[in-house]
Amino acid sequence: MDPIKRLAKFLATVAGAGYTPLLPGTAGTVVAVPLALALAAVADHWGAAAYLTALLAVVVLALWSAGVMARETGQHDPSVVVVDEVAGYLLAMAFLAPTWEHLLAAFLLFRLFDITKPPPCRRMEKLAGGLGIVADDLVAGIYANLALRL
Numbered sequence: 409m410d411p412i413k414r415l416a417k418f419l420a421t422v423a424g425a426g427y428t429p430l431l432p433g434t435a436g437t438v439v440a441v442p443l444a445l446a447l448a449a450v451a452d453h454w455g456a457a458a459y460l461t462a463l464l465a466v467v468v469l470a471l472w473s474a475g476v477m478a479r480e481t482g483q484h485d486p487s488v489v490v491v492d493e494v495a496g497y498l499l500a501m502a503f504l505a506p507t508w509e510h511l512l513a514a515f516l517l518f519r520l521f522d523i524t525k526p527p528p529c530r531r532m533e534k535l536a537g538g539l540g541i542v543a544d545d546l547v548a549g550i551y552a553n554l555a556l557r558l
Contacts, residue, residue: 416476419469419491426488436490437519440497441511447498448506456503463498467542470495475538485533485541492545496522499549504556517555521548 421427428435451459470491477489500514522545525533532543 413476413480416473417480420473420477420486420489422490422494426490432487432490433493433522434519436493437497437515437522439490440494441515443494444498444501444511444514445506448501451503459502463495463502466491466498467495467546470542471538473538474541478537478541489541492542493518493522495542496545496549496552499546500552500556502549502553504553510556513556514552517552518548521551526551 418424422436422439425435425439426432447459447462450462473491474489477486478484481488497514497518500518501510504510504514521529525544525548529544529547532547533540535543
């Protein structure tokens with residue numbers, strides 16, 4: 409495998425978390441928790457724009473790496489790809505205080521919305537390539553964030 413495809417695999421599986429035998433999506437979300445804490449610290453120091461910039465970078469890398477993995481495996485949404493969970497969870501935690509209550513509630517709500525796929529999540533999943541893999545998780549992240557704010 410060439411170095412670019414290896415990098416895509418590393419990012420898409422979040423350093424191998426996607427190979428967890430049971431519940432790889434949950435494992436990917438667990439990996440996102442310390443990243444959310446780190447980004448909250450960055451936002452505290454540099455402002456909300458820093459969180460948005462980092463979130464955008466994660467989404468762009470997720471779209472690219474998930475698309476590469478889909479092409480390489482020939483699967484529409486390979487279960488080993490969990491970078492979409494990272495992007496979705498970071499969106500679920502966007503602009504919320506990184507308290508343990510928010511981290512846990514965002515985790516549970518994000519997983520609930522990611523698994524149950526309320527509209528339009530299921531429709532987003534049908535989009536081609538990396539966009540179809542990532543978009544439904546972003547919508548689930550938005551739902552989780554809004555639910556926490558309510």
